[in-house]
Amino acid sequence: MTIRKFGFAFLLAMLSVILIACSSNDSNEDTSEKGTESDDKAANELVIGVAIEATTIDPAGSNDLSSEKIQANIFEKLTERDDNNEIIPSLAESWEFIDETTVEFKLRQGVKFHDGEDFNAEAVKMNLDRILDEEVASPKANTLDMIESVTVIDDYTVQVKTEFPFSPILVHLSHSAGGMVSPKVIEEDYAAMKEGKAVGTIVNQKPIGTGFLKFEEWKPDQEITLVKNEDYWGEPVKYEKAIFKVIPETATRVADLERGFIHIAEEMQATQVETINEGDYATIDVTQSTGLTFIGFNVEKEPFNDVDVRKAMTMLVNKQEIIDGVYEGYAQEAIGPLAPLAFGFSENLKPLPYNVEQATQILKEKNLEGMKLSFWTNDDDKRKDTAVILQSTLKDLGIDMTIETMEFGAYLDELRAGKHDMYMLSWGNSLADGDNGLYNLFHSSGKGAPPNAMFFANDRVDELLKQGREEQDTEKRRLVYEELQQLLIDEAPMMYLNHPDYLTAVSNKVKGFKMSTANIFKIHDVEITP
Numbered sequence: 001m002t003i004r005k006f007g008f009a010f011l012l013a014m015l016s017v018i019l020i021a022c023s024s025n026d027s028n029e030d031t032s033e034k035g036t037e038s039d040d041k042a043a044n045e046l047v048i049g050v051a052i053e054a055t056t057i058d059p060a061g062s063n064d065l066s067s068e069k070i071q072a073n074i075f076e077k078l079t080e081r082d083d084n085n086e087i088i089p090s091l092a093e094s095w096e097f098i099d100e101t102t103v104e105f106k107l108r109q110g111v112k113f114h115d116g117e118d119f120n121a122e123a124v125k126m127n128l129d130r131i132l133d134e135e136v137a138s139p140k141a142n143t144l145d146m147i148e149s150v151t152v153i154d155d156y157t158v159q160v161k162t163e164f165p166f167s168p169i170l171v172h173l174s175h176s177a178g179g180m181v182s183p184k185v186i187e188e189d190y191a192a193m194k195e196g197k198a199v200g201t202i203v204n205q206k207p208i209g210t211g212f213l214k215f216e217e218w219k220p221d222q223e224i225t226l227v228k229n230e231d232y233w234g235e236p237v238k239y240e241k242a243i244f245k246v247i248p249e250t251a252t253r254v255a256d257l258e259r260g261f262i263h264i265a266e267e268m269q270a271t272q273v274e275t276i277n278e279g280d281y282a283t284i285d286v287t288q289s290t291g292l293t294f295i296g297f298n299v300e301k302e303p304f305n306d307v308d309v310r311k312a313m314t315m316l317v318n319k320q321e322i323i324d325g326v327y328e329g330y331a332q333e334a335i336g337p338l339a340p341l342a343f344g345f346s347e348n349l350k351p352l353p354y355n356v357e358q359a360t361q362i363l364k365e366k367n368l369e370g371m372k373l374s375f376w377t378n379d380d381d382k383r384k385d386t387a388v389i390l391q392s393t394l395k396d397l398g399i400d401m402t403i404e405t406m407e408f409g410a411y412l413d414e415l416r417a418g419k420h421d422m423y424m425l426s427w428g429n430s431l432a433d434g435d436n437g438l439y440n441l442f443h444s445s446g447k448g449a450p451p452n453a454m455f456f457a458n459d460r461v462d463e464l465l466k467q468g469r470e471e472q473d474t475e476k477r478r479l480v481y482e483e484l485q486q487l488l489i490d491e492a493p494m495m496y497l498n499h500p501d502y503l504t505a506v507s508n509k510v511k512g513f514k515m516s517t518a519n520i521f522k523i524h525d526v527e528i529t530p
Contacts, residue, residue: 044240046510046526049253049262053246054224057207057215058200059179060131060138065428065519068176070224070244072520074114075179075209078105078124079170085290085341085432085517087170091119091180091210100165100472101148107156111233113182114208114215121158123183125150128160130186131177136199140177165470167477171343171433182208212237212524222246238527254505257282263510263528264521268503270328276505287502287515288332290339290432293382295375295390295424295495296454303371304421308362310492314352315359316393323498326385330503334496336485337438341517344434344468344481351489351496360397369398376404376423378411383424386497415453426500427451430518434481435469442488456493 054067059075061067078092092105111119128150131138148163162169172178181203189202207215212234213226223245228237245262247253253265254272258281268276273284297304297313304310323331335351338344363369375390377383384405391401401422406414415423429437440446443465444457464484471477489496502519512525 044528046239046242046264046523046528047262048242048244048521048523049247049256049265050244051248051250051253051267053221054244056200056204057218057224058203059127059176059181060136060140060203061200063139069519069521070226071176071179071207072211073213073226073242073523074207074211074215075176075181076211077174077176077178077180078107079174079178081171081174081432081516083514083516085343087174090174091124095170097472098159100470101163102159102161103169104153104157104159107158108233109156111210112231113180113184113210114229115182115184115206117182117184117208119180119210120155121152122155123180124158125152126183126186127180128178130181135193138177140175143172143175143177146172165472167469167472168431168433168435171431171436175431180209182206184208213242216241235524237524242523257505257507260507263507264513265505266521268505270330270503272505273328273330273503280508282505282507285502285504285506285513285515286330287504287519288339288341288517289499289502289519290342290429290437290517291426291499292334292337292339292429292437293331293424293426293497293500294334294337295386295422295497296451297422297493297495298418298420298453298455299493300418300455301421303366303368306366307490307492309366309368311352312359312362312366314492314495315355316397317390317495317497318354319497320354322386322389325389326382327498327500330501331498332501334498336489336496337441337494338434338481338485339429339432339437339499339517342429342432342434342437344437344478344485346478346482346485348482349486349489352492363397363399371399373399373401373421374404374419375401376406376411376415376420378408379405386424412450415450416448418448418453418455420453423453425451425453428518432517434477434484435465438481438484438488439465439469442493454493456491458487458491461487461491 052066054070055062055064056067057070059071076091078090079087080090082088091108093108094106096104098104113119130136131144132141146162146166147160149161151159153159185203185206185208192202193199212229212232214229216225216227218224223243226242228240250269256262257265268284276282276284297310299305319333323329336349375387377387387403391403394401427441441451442456442461444462446452447457448455464480468477468480471480502515504515506513509529511527514522516522
């Protein structure tokens with residue numbers, strides 16, 4: 001992490017104030033040239049207001065979304081996903097499956113890292129070996145831990161072998177965990193580790209990739225600045241800088257957008273959409289996500305060890321009411337665990353219907369009137385509001401549901417103990433694939449560890465999850481996930497609520513901006529008008 005000395009930063013700040021004051025007091029100055037310079041700067045600097053600061057720029061570092069939004073512009077992967085989540089070439093020009101566990105990549109030639117180092121097969125091996133290195137202990141390692149070996153064939157050919165047939169390997173390599181860092185920087189980072197420094201110390205100081213933007217500066221708690229890569233192998237961006245400014249308060253991000261201080265404001269509230277769209281300075285970009293919001297049932301505790309009770313609870317809830325009342329309409333109703341934009345989703349699924357009469361009859365037959373239940377959540381407004389709606393619904397049936405709210409870290413720890421009846425979480429499925437969207441949620445190997453605080457385990461589910469990740473034929477794989485999702489609907493280990501939309505305010509001066517279904521900025525094609 002590059003941190004400027006405070007004395008130097010203070011001197012620059014004071015100098016800026018003096019210069020502004022001097023220019024303001026010079027009434028004889030010709031402002032026409034000054035205005036042109038200001039317009040040029042406005043068109044050359046893309047400023048994005050982010051809610052949360054990145055924790056690391058190292059692709060092997062923290063698995064948080066705020067960090068990935070920065071990494072995506074600096075580091076490229078072998079593969080990428082287009083706007084429809086289809087796999088497309090990136091640093092790998094092409095690939096061929098040699099057998100069920102080996103894929104051979106032909107690499108793009110002539111690509112340079114930002115420090116002038118060549119991108120080649122050795123660089124690929126060094127990066128993939130690093131993400132899986134137990135000494136590095138990357139929190140992203142599980143994204144690529146199916147990789148058994150990486151073999152250099154020649155300068156621009158590399159083979160990746162998995163421990164078992166793993167059909168979505170190309171998808172997983174498009175994750176930020178597969179971001180390519182300069183080999184020189186990796187070597188320096190390992191050397192620093194031997195001297196007792198933390199993993200990623202050098203990578204964070206010199207985050208050097210092959211991407212269309214290069215790292216310039218990180219001012220902690222303020223902003224991260226990236227600059228145009230003039231030597232980019234692809235089409236260079238049409239602006240000189242991208243500044244990611246940390247603005248935690250939503251209202252402040254909106255105000256700064258309206259005043260022209262920033263061009264893009266992330267994480268808008270649904271209640272702000274109409275006001276912003278009615279203004280003349282920005283519009284709201286609405287992007288459907290591949291994530292899932294759910295209420296999990298602890299299937300090892302009564303009454304949710306009974307599948308009929310779990311089904312009844314699901315049928316009691318008006319999902320659209322939650323979408324309209326809590327999300328202001330900006331979410332898609334879930335019929336099962338996968339979102340419509342994720343691979344494996346099927347329109348042939350038969351969801352549990354909203355049927356209060358039938359659900360009430362089941363609960364009466366189970367003698368649950370007067371029962372007390374606990375609902376756990378973290379301190380998130382939407383989750384708390386959803387809990388209140390469910391609480392009101394159950395109260396009408398004589399069921400007393402208490403809501404317990406905790407700090408997020410403590411919440412996850414407490415869930416592992418299994419003392420809860422119900423809990424609320426979300427799962428991102430950032431890779432928009434059936435395996436990524438289902439395996440960690442439902443495989444028995446994750447039983448008891450959030451997100452599977454349902455303590456759910458099912459042999460047939462495990463079999464289908466294994467088939468889904470091993471099947472090479474795309475259409476057969478779709479059918480596996482169709483059967484799996486229907487089984488998960490029928491078993492009802494969780495209440496599948498919705499797939500929330502991402503709401504981003506974009507200045508009318510900006511063209512070409514897109515948000516991915518994983519909530520990552522896509523700013524390569526952005527153009528800014530003064």
